Amino acid sequence: xxxxxxxxxxxxxxxxxxxxxxxxxxxxxxxxxxxxxxxxxxxxxxxxxxxxxxxxxxxxxxxxxxxxxxxxxxxxxxxxxxxxxxxxxxxxxxxxxxxxxxxxxxxxxxxxxxxxxxxxxxxxxxxxxxxxxxxxxxxxxxxxxxxxxxxxxxxxxx
Numbered sequence: 001x002x003x004x005x006x007x008x009x010x011x012x013x014x015x016x017x018x019x020x021x022x023x024x025x026x027x028x029x030x031x032x033x034x035x036x037x038x039x040x041x042x043x044x045x046x047x048x049x050x051x052x053x054x055x056x057x058x059x060x061x062x063x064x065x066x067x068x069x070x071x072x073x074x075x076x077x078x079x080x081x082x083x084x085x086x087x088x089x090x091x092x093x094x095x096x097x098x099x100x101x102x103x104x105x106x107x108x109x110x111x112x113x114x115x116x117x118x119x120x121x122x123x124x125x126x127x128x129x130x131x132x133x134x135x136x137x138x139x140x141x142x143x144x145x146x147x148x149x150x151x152x153x154x155x156x157x158x
Contacts (some may be wrong), residue, residue: 003041006106007033010073011062013054013140014113015047016120025053030064030073030083034101042096046083048075059143062110071102112140 009031018027031045054060054075065072065081069088072081089099115121121128 002038003033003035004037004101006101006104007031007109008064008066008071008102008106009033009109009111010064012109012111012113012118014111014119016118017047019119019121023049025055026050028054028075028082032071032085032098032102034098035096040096044083044085044098046073046081046085048073048082050075050078059141064108066102068103108145110140110142110145 009029012029012031014024015027015029018024021027027047027049029045029047031043033041033043035042061074061076063074065074069086071083071085071087073083074081085098085102087098087102089103090097111118113119115124115127
């Protein structure tokens with residue numbers, strides 16, 4: 001069950017800070033959620049910002065490099081990750097260590113938030129990501145998702 005299953009949000013758009021500053025097309029984040037149960041939910045977030053709009057009608061590359069030591073998230077050709085998570089197994093960290101959750105399959109998400117806590121919009125009438133009119137919708141077009149494993153890790157659960 002969630003969050004023990006591990007959740008890795010490679011992209012989350014629509015953050016309240018971006019909406020408040022007028023940078024919602026340039027501000028985004030990556031996040032992970034983990035923990036033994038919902039009452040002991042942990043999350044870590046990395047915020048990124050581009051100089052250009054990510055909602056320009058073009059496809060952009062969001063990717064994660066996930067090794068036994070870390071998960072690093074990047075956008076387009078920026079060599080600097082917008083999110084880095086240390087997932088080394090370390091007994092000192094105890095049962096809430098990220099290493100206990102991210103050395104097994106996890107859910108990968110790409111999220112276009114239009115309401116709720118993440119956006120700070122709790123009134124459906126205040127959602128601006130939707131076109132005017134009932135039944136309108138927002139969309140995130142994903143061209144492809146690829147997952148690669150280095151040859152030396154292909155048969156390893158790490």
